[in-house]
Amino acid sequence: MLDVEKSATAPTNDDNKFPADALSVPRQILFVGTICTAMFTNQCGMGNTIATVSVVGETFGISSEDSGHLSWLVAGYSLTIGTFILVGGRLGDEIGHKRLFVAGMLWYALWSLVAGLSVYASNDSGYVLFVCSRVFQGMGPALTLPNGLAILGRSYSPGPRKNMAFAWFxxxxxxxxVAGFVFGGLFATLSWWPWTYWSQSIALVGVSGFAAWAIPPASQHEAERERQPWTVRKLVATFDVPGMVTGVTALVLVNFAWNQAVVVGWQQPYVYVCLILGFLFGAAFFYVELSTWNPAPILPLAAFNTDIAFVFACTATGWGSFGVWLFYVIQVAINIGGSTPLQIAAWIIPIIPVGLTSALAVGKLLGRVHASNIMLVGQIVYVIGTALGAARPPHSIYWTYFFFSVVAMTIGLDTSFPSATVIFSDAVPREYQGMGASIIVTVINYSISLCLGFAGTIETNINNGGHTNIDRLHGYRGALWFAVGLSGLGFVLSIAFTGVVYLRGQRKDTP
Incomplete structure (x- = not known):
């Protein structure tokens, strides 16, 4: 009996599995805050370009009528984030999440510097260099986002603190x-737009150095694994190279086809050839991942279930509608309503208190209310926010449509993301936390980029060339109503998911 008691109270190997639980409160604040810079800098990189997209376009000789070329400035960034996040998370599982988090910040800083330097090139080459730097910028968040989420998932035990950490993320x-809109608007209006990217580069270098100190070591076993040297040969032996090649190729080709069609039209053969090849590579990817000869698939489908399929669809429709709403509601305000980037930055500021309040509320509710119910709330407010943005008259005052649209979309973001992340994190084994985090952020960013391509196709086909404000407004509104349809589809799916969870609970309660 004494031996049993000793074994029950003796420390086990599990005591060190969640190192953040043992940190002091100030140290936890620094730790979680550092991880949150991954999402902060990701959205900052999107906001600062959306706020200045017209100014950047003018520098390279692109007018506001050529929305296809302008949308690439945003879509290219989201394209690589959504495409390479899965690879980034899987690499983190093999090489070490902290290593790749720091490396991602440095990579992001390098290409932010190049994006600003593109101003010194001629118009055509400068535009190409800027788009390429935006594409390569996206690889930075593709490393920091999944590995940051994996660090949180592995550092906290399931419970309120883990839920709050995801909510803050x-x-x-x-x-x-907001930071992106504010600094982008300030530099574009009061100084010179390249300083938006140069200042971002300086800040990212500082964040990478701080992260190297602030992120605590993983459990003893994982720390020893991360300290072990790795080689390319070892990585190839354990990494799903066929899955990576087919998956990345499929995502790039499909996304490229839809966004390039906005620029050149579907009449160009290479556009639909890319789309067909993308689907073929996608089929090859699923074949590779489901094959029994693949010992370490990059996307272990056996770890997924029906809940994840619903969350996948709800997240894609919700965040896709957000990306379309954000791009086009600002195009209406600036190109039709005559607002300035600084005005837009001021109009967006309410998302700070609203986001803070909703994040705290979600963090408290997770664990008490099933995440599917929280996700349903997010889908409802997505519908409200996109509908207000689509119906907004271009010259209406701020406190009518725009303000309430911003509030609704902010609540949607801060309810859908943490609830989806918790469902994913709880549904996959601990060794796949990097992969599980990768999936949800892949869905977010890839859906934004792809849906911008869908919306751009709608806009260019109904705006009669966009030569007048009336025609341009008609195209913008067509894209915005497409966002309403996306969010409505997500609402229907979330109702179905909530019903499935409820019926499952009823069956469990039935004796």
Missing amino acids: GASAPFGA
């Missing part, structure tokens, strides 16, 4: 978007 998104 999601809440940092609107803060980053």
Whole structure:
């Protein structure tokens, strides 16, 4: 009996599995805050370009009528984030999440510097260099986002603190978007737009150095694994190279086809050839991942279930509608309503208190209310926010449509992301936390980029060339009503998911 008691009270190997639980409160604040910079800088990189997209376009000789070329400035960034996040998370599982988090910040800083330097090139080459730097910028968040989420998932035991950490991670998104709009508007209006990217580069270098200190070591076993040297040969032996090649190729080709069609039209053969090849590579990817000969698939489908399929669809429709709403509601305000980037930055500021309040509320509710119910709330407010943005008269005052649309979309972001992340994190084994985090952020960013391509196709086909404000407004509104349809689809799916969870609970309660 004494031996049993000793074994029950003796420390086990599990005591060190969640190192953040043992940190002091100030140290936890620094730790979680540092991880949250991944989402903050990701959204900042999107907001600062959306706020200045017209100014950047003018520098390279692109007018506001050529929305296809302008949308690439945003879509290219989201394209690589959504495409390479899965690879980034899987690499983190093999190489070490902290290593790749720091490396991602440095990579992001390098290409932010190049984006600003593109101003010194000629118009055509400068535009190409800027778009390429935006594409390569996206690889930075593709490393920091999944590995940051994996660090949180592995550092905290399931419970309130883990839920709050995920809630704060999601809440940092609107803060980053506001920072991007504010600094982008300030530099574009009062100084010179390249300083938006140069200052971002300086800040990212500082964040990478601080992260190297602030992120605590993983459990003893994982720390020893991360300290072990790795080689390319070892990585190839344990990494799903066929899955990576087919998956990345499929995502790039499909996304490229839809966004490039906005620029050149579907009559160009290479556009639909890319789309067909994308689907073929996608089929090859699923074949590779489901094959029994693949010992370490990059996307272990056996770890997923029906809940994740619903969350996948709800997240894609919700965040896709947000990306379309954000781009086009600002195009209406600036190109039709005559607002300035600084005005837009001021109009977006309410998402800070709203985001903070909703994040805290979600953090408290998770664990008490099933995440599916919180996700349902997010889908409802997505519908409200996009509908207000689509119906808004271009010259209406701020406190009518725009203000309430911003509030609704902020609540949608801060309810859908943490609830989806918790469902994913709880549904996959601990060794796949990097992969599980990768999936949810892949869905977010890839859906934003792809849906911008869908919306751009709608806009260019109904705006009669966009030569007048009336025609341009008609195209913008067509894209915005498409966002309403996306959010409505997500609402229907979330109702179905909530019903499935409820019926499952009823069956469990039935004796």
